Amino acid sequence: MATIYDVARLAGVSAATVSRVLNGHVKVDPTLAERVMAAVSQLGYRRNAVARNLRTSRTSLWAVIISDVQNPFFTSMVRGIEDVASSAGYSVVLCNSDENPDKESSYIAAALSEQMAGVVISPSSNQVDDVNLLLEAGCPVVVIDRELDNVTADTVLVDNEHGAELATTHLVEQGNTRIACITGPQWLSSATQRFDGYARALSKAGQSVDETLVRYADFREQGGYDAMASLLDDGPAPDAVFATNNLMTIGAMECLVQRGLSVPDDVAIVGFDSIPWADLIRPTLTTVAQPTYEVGRRAAQLLTKRAESPDAEPERVVLPTSLQVRASSTR
Amino acid sequence: MATIYDVARLAGVSAATVSRVLNGHVKVDPTLAERVMAAVSQLGYRRNAVARNLRTSRTSLWAVIISDVQNPFFTSMVRGIEDVASSAGYSVVLCNSDENPDKESSYIAAALSEQMAGVVISPSSNQVDDVNLLLEAGCPVVVIDRELDNVTADTVLVDNEHGAELATTHLVEQGNTRIACITGPQWLSSATQRFDGYARALSKAGQSVDETLVRYADFREQGGYDAMASLLDDGPAPDAVFATNNLMTIGAMECLVQRGLSVPDDVAIVGFDSIPWADLIRPTLTTVAQPTYEVGRRAAQLLTKRAESPDAEPERVVLPTSLQVRASSTR
DNA sequence: ACGACGTGGCGACCATCTATGACGTGGCGC
DNA sequence: GCGCCACGTCATAGATGGTCGCCACGTCGT
Numbered sequence: 252m253a254t255i256y257d258v259a260r261l262a263g264v265s266a267a268t269v270s271r272v273l274n275g276h277v278k279v280d281p282t283l284a285e286r287v288m289a290a291v292s293q294l295g296y297r298r299n300a301v302a303r304n305l306r307t308s309r310t311s312l313w314a315v316i317i318s319d320v321q322n323p324f325f326t327s328m329v330r331g332i333e334d335v336a337s338s339a340g341y342s343v344v345l346c347n348s349d350e351n352p353d354k355e356s357s358y359i360a361a362a363l364s365e366q367m368a369g370v371v372i373s374p375s376s377n378q379v380d381d382v383n384l385l386l387e388a389g390c391p392v393v394v395i396d397r398e399l400d401n402v403t404a405d406t407v408l409v410d411n412e413h414g415a416e417l418a419t420t421h422l423v424e425q426g427n428t429r430i431a432c433i434t435g436p437q438w439l440s441s442a443t444q445r446f447d448g449y450a451r452a453l454s455k456a457g458q459s460v461d462e463t464l465v466r467y468a469d470f471r472e473q474g475g476y477d478a479m480a481s482l483l484d485d486g487p488a489p490d491a492v493f494a495t496n497n498l499m500t501i502g503a504m505e506c507l508v509q510r511g512l513s514v515p516d517d518v519a520i521v522g523f524d525s526i527p528w529a530d531l532i533r534p535t536l537t538t539v540a541q542p543t544y545e546v547g548r549r550a551a552q553l554l555t556k557r558a559e560s561p562d563a564e565p566e567r568v569v570l571p572t573s574l575q576v577r578a579s580s581t582r
Numbered sequence: 583m584a585t586i587y588d589v590a591r592l593a594g595v596s597a598a599t600v601s602r603v604l605n606g607h608v609k610v611d612p613t614l615a616e617r618v619m620a621a622v623s624q625l626g627y628r629r630n631a632v633a634r635n636l637r638t639s640r641t642s643l644w645a646v647i648i649s650d651v652q653n654p655f656f657t658s659m660v661r662g663i664e665d666v667a668s669s670a671g672y673s674v675v676l677c678n679s680d681e682n683p684d685k686e687s688s689y690i691a692a693a694l695s696e697q698m699a700g701v702v703i704s705p706s707s708n709q710v711d712d713v714n715l716l717l718e719a720g721c722p723v724v725v726i727d728r729e730l731d732n733v734t735a736d737t738v739l740v741d742n743e744h745g746a747e748l749a750t751t752h753l754v755e756q757g758n759t760r761i762a763c764i765t766g767p768q769w770l771s772s773a774t775q776r777f778d779g780y781a782r783a784l785s786k787a788g789q790s791v792d793e794t795l796v797r798y799a800d801f802r803e804q805g806g807y808d809a810m811a812s813l814l815d816d817g818p819a820p821d822a823v824f825a826t827n828n829l830m831t832i833g834a835m836e837c838l839v840q841r842g843l844s845v846p847d848d849v850a851i852v853g854f855d856s857i858p859w860a861d862l863i864r865p866t867l868t869t870v871a872q873p874t875y876e877v878g879r880r881a882a883q884l885l886t887k888r889a890e891s892p893d894a895e896p897e898r899v900v901l902p903t904s905l906q907v908r909a910s911s912t913r
Numbered sequence: 914a915c916g917a918c919g920t921g922g923c924g925a926c927c928a929t930c931t932a933t934g935a936c937g938t939g940g941c942g943c
Numbered sequence: 944g945c946g947c948c949a950c951g952t953c954a955t956a957g958a959t960g961g962t963c964g965c966c967a968c969g970t971c972g973t
Binding site for chain 2: 927928929931
């Protein structure tokens, strides 16, 4: 592997000149620059980013730590981040924490010790220690999709409570009186905020939250399936279900289909966050839509801003949600 | 940020001793080790991976360059890679080339200059130059899902031709006589091999390939949709369609549904690679199943082997495919 | 001819690891 | 009992590849 010294020797200049030519931010004699470039291509030289990172103590890599790479919500978000990153000269590496705080910690440690230029994270727990580690190290951080208490970092969220309220109110208006909620882990703000929206809608409608109709699952398909099964098996069945993320909605639907129950006739269902190829699913699913790509894009923009002005006041961006009524909730 | 020297000073030892304690492969006086560990936690020291990588000229990061992060096939594969990686002490960073050779090149350049310990790649083109760059640099590489000509790297594939033949034969046996094929870019082996299987099945059945029933799309949902639309608009409609990946199958289905055509009565359909929550889609989809997680797992295992013995003969692993018959293809 | 600006080269520096050499201790043999 | 040898452990120094500040030199214009 050729080094900058090899290039310098071949081009008959100093290593510093090669460096200047390669970085291009200082003016160099064009004839020398040409000699350098010729030497570079002749040797197949490519600069050693590791050495460069060490000297400059910065990199051009962003770590995006997402909690479930198999959830289309996150992958769509990633696309939004990538587009901003590449136009700002960063490369994105994706880390899948798999809703596992240990994996998350280890990726954060890697981001720190690899001196990543920035981190976008959708935390899988409310453990703020790791995120604070990043902040203390001066690493630009944007928290996405899930809010953390006692952390002063830029955050991009959607209006969870409002979306959930819309969804639940819609179910109320359809005449349902036993509306169940399958929500996520209690330590995730996206789960609690969506549950709060559900509770508020019920209360506005003069209904109260029936704890036997609430299940706390894990934002995964299997969790949604199990929660739905438990709702059907334990006590009288609900006449409607609000599931607080896309994969759990799928799981719940699968359970209903497998039991031979009709959606929406036996049980109406509304999900949070849209689902790829939703229009092929029968019945079509009523969902709370959120601007996933835009969430990623805004997060990436905040990250670039943060890198430029580390001491600016943290921003909290909340993007709107809207209810998309389809067949699964209308009788 | 504390350095190894700060730790050494606080512990009253040399930096080399701190290094030895941290790496743990050389015996150190336990009392010294304890002093070192105490200093480490007192200072909140974390080792600078960049400097370490420079000195040792190796890292513990694997780059997984996939061609579409929004395709469930690849994300499932990634899980297989991750599980092997973490038990072998590597961290996985995911790079989404988005079927774009330029993005792919830039990620390969990053992998090289960041001295990644290994690369798993599903190439988005048949441009072998980039992959050869990795090989020449001595970087362990495993090519996945798509075969490259003139590249001697470990490869993990599935039995594309056989799976496609099974699918097409099934459509023939269902009495279809105008079986269309929506396949992927001609420069991708997964597309051509699946097309070859389609052609072979037709030929075995005494039918010949009708070029007006073949479309070369891009392995994306929209591409499948457009290809299906073109099949319906240009000339007499097919009575069956074989789509060579999951997203194009979805796209084709969407087109049929939107046109008010009935699947399978008007047009039967078989896809390649399964689809998440396929059992919620009506009609349920007949697909060629491939062991996605296992593809990732095997690739990761090959990568660890390659890192251990760089000069071993490259392996080519072909995993089996099987036909899962469901409603979309049976009348 | 002098000054200013532009350009090239030298060397320090980033944080860590490894090779080398030195020192101390313990055991064994005479 | 004393001395030597061997082994284990620690510290020192150099290497890793690239960047950048600083200084010196050259050239061009006035």
